[in-house]
Amino acid sequence: MAVTAPRVAPAPALDVERVRRDFPILERSVNGRPLVYLDSAASSQRPLPVLRAVEQYETHTHANVHRGVHALSQAATEAYEGARERVRRFINAHSTREIIFVRGTTEGVNLVAQSYARPRFGPGDEILISGLEHHANIVPWQMVRDQTGCTLKVAPINRRGEVELDSFLSMLSPRTRMVAIAHVSNALGTILPVKRMIDAAHAHGAVVLVDGAQAIPHSTVDMRTLGCDFYAFSGHKVYGPTGIGVLYGREELLAAMPPWQGGGDMILTVSFEKTTYNELPWKFEAGTPNISGAIGLAAAMDYVESLGLEAIAAHEHRLLEHASRELERIPGIEIIGTAHHKAAVLSFTMEGVHPHDLGTILDAEGVAVRTGHHCAMPVMTFFNIPATARASFACYNTEADVASLVAGLGKAREVFS
Amino acid sequence: MDLKELYRDVILDHNRRPRNFGRIEPADTHAEGHNPLCGDRLTVWLRLKDGRIDDIRFEGKGCAISTASASLMTEAVKGKDKATVQSLYGRIHSLLTQQDAVPDASLGKLAALSGVREFPVRVKCASLCWHTLNAALERGAATVSTE
Ligand SMILES: Cc1ncc(COP(=O)(O)O)c(C=O)c1O
Numbered sequence: 158m159a160v161t162a163p164r165v166a167p168a169p170a171l172d173v174e175r176v177r178r179d180f181p182i183l184e185r186s187v188n189g190r191p192l193v194y195l196d197s198a199a200s201s202q203r204p205l206p207v208l209r210a211v212e213q214y215e216t217h218t219h220a221n222v223h224r225g226v227h228a229l230s231q232a233a234t235e236a237y238e239g240a241r242e243r244v245r246r247f248i249n250a251h252s253t254r255e256i257i258f259v260r261g262t263t264e265g266v267n268l269v270a271q272s273y274a275r276p277r278f279g280p281g282d283e284i285l286i287s288g289l290e291h292h293a294n295i296v297p298w299q300m301v302r303d304q305t306g307c308t309l310k311v312a313p314i315n316r317r318g319e320v321e322l323d324s325f326l327s328m329l330s331p332r333t334r335m336v337a338i339a340h341v342s343n344a345l346g347t348i349l350p351v352k353r354m355i356d357a358a359h360a361h362g363a364v365v366l367v368d369g370a371q372a373i374p375h376s377t378v379d380m381r382t383l384g385c386d387f388y389a390f391s392g393h394k395v396y397g398p399t400g401i402g403v404l405y406g407r408e409e410l411l412a413a414m415p416p417w418q419g420g421g422d423m424i425l426t427v428s429f430e431k432t433t434y435n436e437l438p439w440k441f442e443a444g445t446p447n448i449s450g451a452i453g454l455a456a457a458m459d460y461v462e463s464l465g466l467e468a469i470a471a472h473e474h475r476l477l478e479h480a481s482r483e484l485e486r487i488p489g490i491e492i493i494g495t496a497h498h499k500a501a502v503l504s505f506t507m508e509g510v511h512p513h514d515l516g517t518i519l520d521a522e523g524v525a526v527r528t529g530h531h532c533a534m535p536v537m538t539f540f541n542i543p544a545t546a547r548a549s550f551a552c553y554n555t556e557a558d559v560a561s562l563v564a565g566l567g568k569a570r571e572v573f574s
Numbered sequence: 575m576d577l578k579e580l581y582r583d584v585i586l587d588h589n590r591r592p593r594n595f596g597r598i599e600p601a602d603t604h605a606e607g608h609n610p611l612c613g614d615r616l617t618v619w620l621r622l623k624d625g626r627i628d629d630i631r632f633e634g635k636g637c638a639i640s641t642a643s644a645s646l647m648t649e650a651v652k653g654k655d656k657a658t659v660q661s662l663y664g665r666i667h668s669l670l671t672q673q674d675a676v677p678d679a680s681l682g683k684l685a686a687l688s689g690v691r692e693f694p695v696r697v698k699c700a701s702l703c704w705h706t707l708n709a710a711l712e713r714g715a716a717t718v719s720t721e
Pocket residue numbers: 198199260261262263264291293294339341342343368370371391532
């Protein structure tokens with residue numbers, strides 16, 4: 158998958174067997190069967206270098222950051238701020254002042270909604286999202302709408318699960334203050350043409366937030382090329398720990414925004430009369446942060462780059478195409494989300510078998526897929542289905558995993574025959 | 575983990591051909607239930623006579639466990655009064671959640687649900703219809719959630 162411009166050089170192939178040895182969890186069994194993990198879009202597994210970086214920090218370095226002159230506090234601060242620089246390089250931001258550590262994508266979107274949009278927007282202003290958003294990129298904007306009286310508009314999707322670009326473009330106007338769109342849909346796998354959408358939104362003076370939760374593990378994401386104003390993602394979907402994520406924001410915008418939460422670390426001086434806020438990025442990081450999470454995330458980024466994002470993307474794309482072909486051959490299977498450009502997500506339904514039952518039957522075979530609405534209920538409503546089963550792929554998945562999925566689906570057909 | 579314990583023939587049969595499926599119009603009371611985890615929704619319609627369930631139907635879209643459980647329930651509660659329904663639900667609940675519960679003979683076909691307890695995430699699928707029936711009996715018309 159090429160989320161940004163396609164690269165010229167062919168990607169070197171991924172040595173998947175070697176990659177798999179980096180993920181100890183893949184050796185375990187589930188319900189007496191070897192684990193087949195096809196739920197990385199919900200959360201990916203962590204490789205040894207990430208587990209070790211966290212353990213190393215917790216065992217030898219931990220102390221609070223930014224607060225002590227003692228050796229451990231200095232070392233912890235260095236590691237934490239080093240992680241921030243690692244993230245900056247990973248997404249090619251201009252400065253570490255633009256990298257805010259948050260709990261995850263959800264917190265990143267809420268920060269922008271409450272600190273950027275809420276104080277500025279009012280009746281007559283419009284926020285534009287798309288019809289395939291995750292609840293994390295819908296609900297925070299509904300809250301802003303209710304708090305400010307602005308309008309929330311939704312660009313429709315088509316039967317393939319693509320955002321209707323013409324409709325999207327025609328919904329932009331000088332009233333559009335904020336465009337908030339996914340880079341890749343978690344429910345359908347659709348890759349959105351975000352660069353075009355960002356440029357068009359900017360031409361109307363709107364600010365753009367991209368929900369990058371599903372894009373960051375599968376592609377090179379470059380803030381300078383993309384040119385968005387905000388970009389949010391979660392560590393746990395890119396082989397890092399839970400409870401850590403990143404909000405990238407253009408410095409100029411972040412500098413003009415009021416802090417979101419108050420407390421320690423985000424201040425310079427406090428008296429009962431007046432408080433001076435800290436500089437970026439700490440202004441937005443009230444309280445003791447998730448230090449080991451940030452360190453684990455940095456290690457995950459090292460790991461991903463050591464494999465090569467292009468190699469990972471090419472590998473996943475081959476698997477996605479292979480799995481799509483295999484599933485299309487099974488009678489009664491319908492693939493939901495057939496966009497021309499898709500990332501490593503395969504959503505489907507099976508006639509006569511509810512996705513929830515599919516999930517249970519596959520689980521009994523050791524195959525982990527996600528079933529349900531994938532926190533995208535409007536997408537389910539659009540396709541007039543209550544839920545789908547979703548297999549998603551990561552660097553450690555193989556054609557054997559796809560074969561296990563296909564065998565499991567055969568088993569489901571047998572049970573419900 | 576034995577799938578055959580969960581998907582017994584009775585369950586599969588009631589999923590394929592749910593009994594008492596549809597609406598009652600006009601109904602004396604009805605309630606809607608929703609299981610946000612899997613998106614299951616169902617509505618239970620009741621006609622009451624002398625404090626007993628004279629007629630019951632249900633409607634909705636759900637997994638095999640939730641559909642079969644609702645279908646089995648409608649057969650079991652017809653003609654029963656509220657107290658009997660509640661005691662039946664108590665026994666079903668134990669059957670669904672307690673590892674050592676032995677289905678007593680009075681449960682009849684409902685005993686087929688005992689396999690669900692090996693699959694804790696599915697217990698809510700099987701109990702949704704009972705919550706909904708209870709709500710219909712309690713409040714006339716209301717929305718009830720398993721969460
Ligand atoms: C597209 C998308 N946006 C947002 C989120 C929310 O991420 P998190 O729960 O890590 O905050 C997810 C994760 O499920 C996602 O896939």
